[in-house]
Amino acid sequence: MTKILIAQDVSKVFGGLTAVEKVNISIEKGQIAALIGPNGAGKTTFFNALTGVAPATTGKVLFNPNGTEIDITKTGPGKIAKMGIVRTFQNIRLFDQMTVSENIKIALTKNYRESFLDTILRTPKFMKEEERVEDWTNDFLKKFDLYDVKDVQATNLAYGMQRRVEIARAVATEPKVIFLDEPAAGMNPEETNELSKLIKRLQTEFGLTVVLIEHDMSLVMNLAEKIYVLNHGKLIAEGSAADIQADDAVIEAYLGGEHHVKSR
Amino acid sequence: MKNLKIRGVWLVLMIAGFYLINFLVGAGVIDSFIENMIVTIGINIILAVGLNLIIGYAGQFSLGHAGFMAIGAYTTAIIVAKLPTTIGFYVSIFAGIAIAVLFALIIGIPTLRLRGDYLAIATMGAAEIIRVIINNLKITNGAAGMFNIPNLASWPTVYILVCVTTIIIVNFSRSRAGRALQAIRDDEIAAESVGITPLKWKLAAFVLGTATASVAGSLHAVYIQTITPGDFGIMSSVSLLIIVVMGGVGSYTGTVVAAVILGVLDTALQSLGALRMLIYAVILILIMMFKPSGLLGHYELSFTKIWDKISSRSNKINPKGEQS
Incomplete structure (x- = not known):
């Protein structure tokens, strides 16, 4: 399987806040992949970095539509759309009139x-x-x-x-x-x-x-055939649905850690 | 078939309008005073329709339209001084368009990235630059302006050019270009996300609008026969803006209606002198209070819609009847 979209060590920094920190993903052609994580985990920010709406601060985004890898890290959203990566928005953006x-x-x-x-x-x-x-x-x-x-x-x-x-x-x-x-x-x-x-x-x-963010x-x-879990801007797990459901780090991110439970 | 018929209706209307004016001139109903009014209205229609493309469709608030009119006017004045024939006049129109387009590109590429108020200030500045350049060049005769420009156009030329420029702009707006512009105006981010390049389309609208402004300037020069840099100041841009806002931003029908109303008022109230300005101001305030979207809002006169209405009604009366 060829990798159609690869993010290498992608980080996005807003002033002193690191919203996304060194995230690596590679999405296979024809796959449905999902990006999940608690609110504020940096999912939309990461999406924006991949689609050129707000480019990554450091790291690389590579797009491989037909055999050759193209670096699209700093490419604008219009050009990226023309190259074949489109997106929908969290708050629907139709031309209302x-x-x-x-x-x-x-x-x-x-x-x-x-x-x-x-x-x-x-x-x-x-x-x-x-x-x-x-x-x-x-x-x-x-x-x-x-x-x-x-x-x-x-x-x-x-x-x-x-x-x-x-x-x-x-x-x-x-x-x-x-x-x-x-x-x-x-x-x-x-x-x-x-x-x-x-x-x-x-x-x-x-x-x-298809790449989707979803709660x-x-x-x-x-x-989703492959799920990536983000928390506090970091990738904490990746794998199939079964893998993710059994992953300790994911359960901790969503439900709180063990020591957290103990302290009660 | 329907499309052809509707185009035929428009063509017949335009020809009928031409012969109506022609007949009235011949019958002596239209004297030189009223003819002057008609020509002024025509020139204002060309200018305001172009400005409505930039403001209404592209959503770019331009305050520099008179600057591009000045380019056309001076290009024509300079060329017909050397070549005082009708051919010279038409050459000068195209020369004016070429220079105006060049300026529009130079001004548009950096400024169309700006939004709203910033763009208004930038275009206003650009028009001032054009005016100051004209004011200081020898070839344009500086602040004294140019006079004794040969009269190479009367109302028929203006009438035909009004039709031509309006058809071009309306056709442009009713195509993928118009749709792309509306999309950019409504939501630039969404437009970009489906592969539209906002700057490209905004620039296209700006260039086309300024090109027609240049044509209007050329007509102004040979009809009025005297031009000075002062004719193309910020107040001329503002009065064009008034026509667009009064008629309805985004409605070409409204622009034409407003240009006619203001033109007629201007002539009818000539005896009142400076008091006219007060009357315009009151009218504008009243429109903004009671119909802020302008006289016609977004309404466009469309024979396609009228056609559909009539044919659907006749189908109701005679449900077994064949559809035309």
């Missing part, structure tokens, strides 16, 4: 083949491109069960639907790796169940490598 269909089309901006002149002169080529994108978008929305709401303004959708649109929009950029930052937050069990199926489909149907342990244990 636009319809679901338009939200997807935004992600296709770079795929248009029309030129500036085609645009302003409304040439047949422009019309053909618009039609092509329209058809593509409709087919794509059907795959995500969003076709019925395609003309609804994003802000008017239910929470679970908004999350689905955000994931669809990220997938529409045709990425290699997708990062999901707490996708199940605020969802009811039924919605979580739907989401879990969707994430599985991202792997099987779209061939994506919902049933979702993580069901889906």
Whole structure:
């Protein structure tokens, strides 16, 4: 198995606070990996370092989409997105004033083949491109069960639907790796169940490598083939769901240490 | 098919408008006083529509639009002084656009990274720089300005260029470019995360908006026939901003309506002199109090929507009828 994304000794320092300290992970192509840890463990900060939103202070991030490793430590989020790493956000970031269909089309901006002149002169080529994108978008929305709401303004959708649109929009950029930052937050069990199926489909149907941050342990244990546990900015454990459930350091991080219990 | 028909409606409207003015001029209803008003309104429409692209769609608060108008005006004045023909005038329009685009790139690349108030100050400064340069060059005749510019354009030229620039900007806004700009305006981080380069699209909008401002400047020069650096100061930028804000930020229909209303008011109230400014101020305050999104808000006149409404209604009346 090839490693598609590698973080080497990644640290992120804010002033005097080390939010992430020398974290090493390597994610295999086509895998669903999860990053868990108590609140404030540095998960989102680590995500931001990997996706270029807030680059790492020290350490290296390597991306290997097709055989050659590229150093993306200092690459901006726009470029990283174009290279094939996309993300969703903890607090959903849709283009609220636009319809679901338009939200997807935004992600296709770079795929248009029309030129500036085609645009302003409304040439047949422009019309053909618009039609092509329209058809593509409709087919794509059907795959995500969003076709019925395609003309609804994003802000008017239910929470679970908004999350689905955000994931669809990220997938529409045709990425290699997708990062999901707490996708199940605020969802009811039924919605979580739907989401879990969707994430599985991202792997099987779209061939994506999925990395997720999640607090919902049933979702993580069901889906993730590899789990990384962060606590206080440090990686304290990694392995399969069974390994993690039996790991002393993880239990200590979540439930408190042995001596802590004894002192009571 | 529907698209073609709707484009046909627009084309017919534009031609009809042209012949209506032509007829009224011929019949003597439109005298030179009113013609002057129409041309001024036309030039303001070109300027304000371009500014609305920058402010309304790209969300970039620019206060330097008059500076780019000055570039067009002076380029034309200098070229037609040497080449006082219609061809000379059209050459000067393109020369003006080229210079304005160059300036827009030089100013835009560093400043479009700024946001809100900072960008407003930066663009205002840029326009001042343009004005000060013009004020101190020999070729532009310094503070005295340029006069006796040959009259190479009357209302038909202005009318046609209003149509052309508006079509270009509206088409640009109703494409992937417009969608990308709206996405950047709504949430820059999210836009970047789906592979949009904000600076590239903002720059495209800024360059296009300033290019049309330059065209308006060229028309201004040959119609008014006298230009001075003082014509393109901060107050001209502000009065364009007023048109955009009054019509509705992000609504081109609103911009055109506001430009016409203000133009007519300006002419009708000419006898009041400086008191006019007070009336504008009161109107603007009233609009901000009762309709802060501008006269038309986000509304756009769209024959596609009207078409859909009519066809859905006729389907209801005659449910078995064929869809057109």
